[in-house]
Amino acid sequence: MPVITNIEDLRRLARRKVPKALFDYVDTGSYDELSYRANSAELKAIRFRQRILIDTGERKLSTTMLGEKVAMPVAIAPTGLAGLLYGDGEMVAARAAEDAGIRYCLSTMSICSIEDIRSATKGPFWFQLYVFRDRAFSEQILARAHAAGCTALFVTVDLPMRGQRHADLKNGLEVPPRLTPRNVFDIATKPAWAMSVLRGKRKTFGNIATFLHQKAQTGALAAGRWAQENYDPTLSWNDIAWMRKVWPGKLVLKGVLDAEDAKKAADHGVDAIVVSNHGGRQLDGAPATIVALPRIADAAGDRIEILFDGGVRSGQDVLKALALGARGCFIGRAHLYGLAAMGGAGVTKALSLIESELRLSMALTGVRDVAEVSRDILFDDYSARLRNV
Template structure:
């Protein structure tokens, strides 16, 4: 059995990933750490950041630095939010609660997925700061409306509508691992569980092992077996901008649109009255062969950046990645796998560590580039010819 190193020996997100891989059952680790089809987009999301080079400045006053800014009017310690991720509570017991508590302590936003293990009410009970809720648009209108109303009742300060999940991309690892609802108890899976005592011990301590936002809330869904048949029919391929308008009217609060990859859709997002959009290819989990989000970011910022807050996700593994995205016009970023690795590796302490690592890297890199305030950083910190421009895909 691999012994996890003490947290003080963890120096980067990759360290957290390696520990999580040993501690989390293959079925759930692979669910988080995989992309669709060949996984080319998943890998490119990370490698595209590495192509961007930074300018170092010297003999500049680096004292009194600040990474504080706002995202949709909410003060944040850095332009980073925890992204909504499905099955977070299967990376570690009560995972969504732990991640939300870590985000609150660090003063960054937390987003809860429709497909979470812990429910909206669980997060509201265990935190004191408003969080964001991410809505998958389901065919069951009664469930959809009830979910929106529950998020309002819980005091959620923004609704994230995911637009790129009308159909599911195929992730080969999920099929090979037998990931299903309920999970298939194959011999391979049972043997693998026997090698994950840390995960098993914590999972035995919780009652939360299902989809807390669905079971008991959707009609005739009372257990994992009934959930499986319900879920298989619910993702709505007919989703349109009319649905976005209808949801916005019922919600009545701030709206964030996730899954924008083209200027035409960004312009429609502006017309919808949304408060922010997220340049996102779903972490490479949907359309394989799509461009990296950091490559598309300048084009979308150029098209609509003055009319709406533009954020981005997918591929962020360091504070340097956050700074590069900010320099290219993103007024916020979202991390998924980076915090999931920390959660799977060490629970709440691992999420704390992931946020601390990213903040430290952001702060130090900003200083080396000659800035003391994140709000003064622009693309002048980037070496010409190494970063994508708005003309890249025109």
């Protein structure tokens, strides 16, 4: 086992552990990947002010996200197919998040079901919804999420239809899947991965399969095809009232990238937004989320809680997002690399790396409490650049 010192180490290990089609599903973006690559590049471009002779012997990372106490301002993002990267992957990741004192958000397109996550954890978790054309699905699954103790609903609003991801098409990761000699050989060379997934509780989209079973439709192909055909491009601001009616908990819009949309979200009374470009997997050429964040924070940060995702690979990235107006950050790929590389231990390692990097960077920028983080910790040249974006 190599020495793991950062998320990139987990990424490299994951690449060796899982089939190429699944690794590329996690590791790539849409079209030319301009937005996907910009997410990380723009975060890296930010520079801190190094401060000295400030007593940072005690640093407080604990805070609240959506009014819930968390050990640090980080949550695990909803991601599809985690249970195919590692057997029972969503359950494993949810337990790791709970052990770390942070929240886990389950995807509609998860392999494990809502009820599986409930059985694997003790405390609350969050749920992400894709609003499909069949609104009966949404109403039923939200009732299940509420019954399972989910306290917040994240409605993804940047996927009225699926962006094209070249790697998935080339690898045959589509509905139905396309097997090639290369795929078959690749899978055959990953016996540890295969055994892990075969031992897992489910091999299809657990949340959708439960719904389709009532319609006498079963199997992974049926679930995948149903989802592919039912994304709803008619979803609009008029549907917020319906969402409020069917969901009694906190309501969050995930996929906001424009200041005007942030203000509209606040006008419609949602509890929070996630500044996100879907990890660079939807509209290619959209701005990096860290570039959009300060403008959104200036426009609506005093009216609505702002969360952030996109390119977060370290505690330093978390600190930069907090400085630019986020209340907390989601990690998607970072935890998936850990999951694919080492299962639950890998997710725990990813969270530990981020926590230790955040704690150290706070000390070197003179910050004692994450609640005190502001743009003052950023180097002036970058602050000026942001004002001109």
